[in-house]
Amino acid sequence: MLAIAGGKGGCGKTTTALGLARALATLGERPLVVDADLDMPDIHHRAETDRVAGLTAVAEGQRPAAVAQRSPRFAGVDVLPCRGSDPSTAASAFRRLRQCDRPVVLDCAAGAGPDAVVPLRAADRTLLVSTPVAQSLRDTTKTSAMARQLDATPSVLLLPRSDGTTDPTPLFDCEYVVHVPELPDPPLETEESASRYLKCAKILSKRNI
Template sequence: MFAIAGGKGGCGKTTTALGLARGLATLGDSPLVVDADLDMPDLHHRAGVDHVPGVAAVATGEQPTAAAAPSSRLPGVDVLSCRESDTASAASAFERLRQCRRAVLLDCPAGASPAAAAPLRAADRTVLVSTPAEQSLQDIAKTAAMARQLDAPPALLVLVRSAGRVDPSPLFDCRRVVHVPKLPSPPLRTDESAARYLSGAKILSKRNT
C-alpha cells in the first residue's frame, strides 16, 4: 500500500495518484485509489465517481471492493471516496485496507500534519510528489522525514511541472525519480502524462506489498 504525499496543496498529489493507478491498470493490476484527505476530499471529482462514504463503509466492515466505485474516466481504476465527517473512522479504514489484495494508493493530505500521519502510518511505502521549486522541495523533505519515521520510506519521487533539469534524489535518499513536464489541462488526458506515470507504475509494481 502506497501513500501519495506532497509537501503542500496544489503540488499534484491527486493527479499523481490517479496517473499511477492508470499505469498500474495498464500493467494488468486492479488498483484502488483512496481519498485520505479528509480536510479537502476531492478525489471523486477528479475520478468521476459519486461522493459516497466509502472510507466510512470500510471502517464499519464492508469489503473495499464493494465500497469502491469504478472511475468513469480511468478504466480499470476503482476509487474509495471520503467525506469530512469520516475523520473518526479513517484510521480504522486505512488499517483494514492493509489486508486488501490489490495495489492501494492513499491520496494523502498535504504537509506533515497529524492528519497526514494516519495514512502514512498504514502505508508500506510513500510516493513523494513535488514541483522542482526550492520551497516545494523543502516542504516535501519534511514529509519524507515523517514517512521514514512512520515506517513508510519513499519508494518514488515524482517531480511535476519538471523539465528534468533538477535531480533532488540525493536530498531524499530516493534514487527513483519520475519527471512529469508541464502539461495542458487536463493533464491526465495526454499521451505524455500516460507514459510518464506508466514508468512510475512500473517502479511501484516491483515494490508492491
Template sequence: MLAIASGKGGCGKTTTAVGLARALAHDGHAPLVADADHEMPDLHFVADVPRTPGLPALADGDRPATVARTPVGDRDLAVVPTAGISAERVPAALDRLGQWDGPVLIDCPAGVARDAARPLRAADETLLVTSPDPQTLRDTAKTAAMARTLGAAPVGVVVIDRSVERPTDGVRLSQPTARSLLGCPVIARVPAVSDRPLGTDRVRTAYRKAARKLFKRNI
C-alpha cells in the same frame, strides 16, 4: 500500501495517485486508490466517480470491494473517495484496505500535520510528489523525514516538472539532489499541464513508466 504524499498542496499529488492507478490498471494489476485527505477531498473529482460511499463505509465495517467505485472507461480501476468522515475514524477505514487483493494507493493530506501522519502509519512505503521549486522541495523533505519516522520510507519521488516541456525554464531536480535531500531517487518527471493532465499522452506515458518501475520494486 503505497502512500502518495507531498509537502505542499497543489503539487499534483491526487493527479499522480490517479495517474499511477490507471497505469497499473492498464497493465492488469487491479489497483485501488483511496482518498485519505478528509479536509480537502478531491479524488472523486479527479477520478470522476461519486463522492459516496467511501471511507465512512469502510470505517463502519464494509469491505473495500463493496465500497469502491469504478470510473467510466476504467473498469479495472477501483476508487474509494471520502466524504463526511472525522479524522479519528480514518485509521479504522484505512485498516480495511488491507482486504484488497491488488496494489493499494493512498492519496494523503499534504504537509506534516497529524492528519498527514495517519495514512503514513497505515502505509508500507511512500511515493513523494513535488515540483522542483526550492520552497516546495524543503516542504517535501519534511514529509520524507516524517514518512521515514513512521515506518513508510520514501521509495521515490515524482517531479511535476515544467522543464520537461521547456528545458530552459526553471530548475530541474537532479538524481543526486533527490537522494541527498529526500533520500530516494526520482522515479518520473511529469510535464506540468494545467488542463486535463491525465488526458495528455506525455503525462500518461510518464505515469506508465513510473508505475512499471514501482511494480518491479514490489510496491
C-alpha cells in the same frame, strides 16, 4: 499500501494518484485509489464518481469492493471516496484496507500535520510528489522524514511540471526520481503523461506495490 504524499497542496498528488492507478491498470492490476485527504477530498470529482462515505463504510465493516466505485474516466480504476470521516474512523478503515489483495493507493493530505500522519502510518511505502521549486522541495523533505519515521519509506520522488533540470538528490534519499513535464490541461489526457506514470508504475511494481 502506497501513500501519495507531498509538502504542499496543489503540487499534483491527486493527479499522480490517478495517473499511477491508470498505469497500474494497464499493467493488469486492479488498483483502488482511496481519498485519504479528510479536509479537502476531491478524488470523486477528478475520477467522476459520487462522493459517498466510503472510508466510513469500510471502517464500519463493509467490504472495500462493495463500497468502491468504478471510475468512468479511468478504465480499470476503482475509487473509495471520503465524506465526513474523522482521523479515528479513517485509521480504522486503513487498517482494514491493508488486507486487500490489490494495489491500494492513498491520496494523502498535504504537509506533515496530523491528517497526513494517519494514512502514512498505515502505508507500506510512500511516493513523494513535489514541484521542482525550492520551497516545495524543502516542504516535501519534512514529509519524507515523517514517512521514514512511520516506516512508510519513500520509494519514488515524482516532480510534476519539471523540465528535468532540477536535481533533488541532495535533499532526498530516493532511489528513483521521475520528472513529468508541464502538460496542457487536462494533464492526464496526453500520451506523454501516460508514459511517465507508466514508468513510475513499473518501478513500483518491481518493488511489489
